Amino acid sequence: MKTTVSLIKADIGSIPGHVVVPKPLLDIAEARMAEAKETGLINSYYVFHAGDDTELLMTHNRGEDNEDIHRLAWDTFMACAEKAKKMKLHGAGQDLLADAFSGNIKGMGPGYAEMEFEERGSEPIVLFAADKTEPAAFNYLFYKIYADPGNTAGLVIDPKLTCGFSFEVLDGLNNKSVTLSTPDELYSLLALIGATERYMIKKITRNDDGALAAASSTTKINYIAGKYVGKDDPVCMLRAQSGFPAVGEITSPFLHTYMVAGWMRGSHWAPFFPVGLKDSRCTLFDGPPRIVGLGVQICNGELSSDDEGNPIVVDLFSDPSFDLAREEALQMASFMRRHGTFQPARLGPGAMEYTTLPQCLAALEHRFKDED
Ligand code: 13P
Ligand code: 13P
Ligand code: MG
Ligand code: MG
DSSP states (O other): OEEEEEEEEEOOOOOOOTTOOOOHHHHHHHHHHHHHHHSSSEEEEEEEETTTTTEEEEEEEETTTTTHHHHHHHHHHHHHHHHHHHHTOOOTTTTTOOSSOSSSTTTOOOOOEEEEEEESEEEEEEEEEEESSSSGHHHHHHHHHOTTTTTHHHHHHHHTTTTTTEEEEEEETTTEEEEETTTTTTTHHHHHTTTTTOOOOEEETTTTTEEEEEEEEEOHHHHSSSSSOOOOEEEEEESTTTOOOOOOHHHHHGGGGHHHHHHGGOOEEEEEOOOOOGGGOOOOOSOOOOEEEEEEETTTTOOOBBBSSSSSOGGGGGHHHHHHHHHHHHHHHHHHHHHTTTTBBOOOHHHHHSSSHHHHHHHTGGGOOOOO
């Protein structure tokens, strides 16, 4: 029987402002998940948060895009939002953009990444969840892991990886996708995914057998809402080892930081800040955009657990190996903030279309006079 891993997330309220999800909301999510496990809807779960986003990690046998699983996530978020409203939390129900659930959580606001696969003898999975950025923030990460032999030694020295990987790339503007195979089409891939304003990676498969290697959320919340309601804080999951990049090849791009779009009001370039779960809160200029990395293994349809049945989740970025990236990120954050509201600190005009800036510019329109 195949196993499915689903990571579904939404911003349903936070404190103070957009900083962190408070415990009472996580408790509600935890209770809903426990109930779903009890009834057999899901096999195992882990609830956590990335900054102000509530994250539901679930394993089950119902496949990707399953109505019952998506409804469970939606109902859980609705219950949390109700509590958030009572607590007058900031952005209570922020990402719940539809009035009622309609078969699939796609296009309703929450973001999700899912993978269905036949379990290997050992099935390690790495999950990333980020706050104050967008799905295309993973473009550079995926390129490094699956197409850059300078990062992933296995692409050169492991015969199971030399076949390379194929990337399914979504054009977020036109809602079309294209699949490109590396190493053959590496330059074409980079031509697309370097443009993070528009292109984002949806799925990655291994070339020799089409096995699913990684999946990412692709929700563009401001396209759905038609106005700025927050960033599409993304999640992704990657299978590791034995024919896929090793866990250490998946984490090694974070020896350094790199720039992503988001931060304050979703309007600024910012260094990605890899943190352990205890530092998963966006405090400085609503950032810097945080990314948490969790390592799990799947065992007979469940998250591997201890003898009491608690899932064993390894908090990858809590390790001191990522101190250099954090140090670099703070240096870069300081440098970027000195530019205030000037480009390149502020995003370019194309990306700013999906923020609150156009309203400010519209107020000036009638004051412009033609030049001779
Ligand atoms: P596996 O053989 O378990 O995939 O590990 C390879 C390795 O050496 C990782 O660094
Ligand atoms: P979130 O998308 O994380 O809610 O952040 C919104 C924002 O504007 C932060 O400054
Ligand atoms: Mg928020
Ligand atoms: Mg958020």
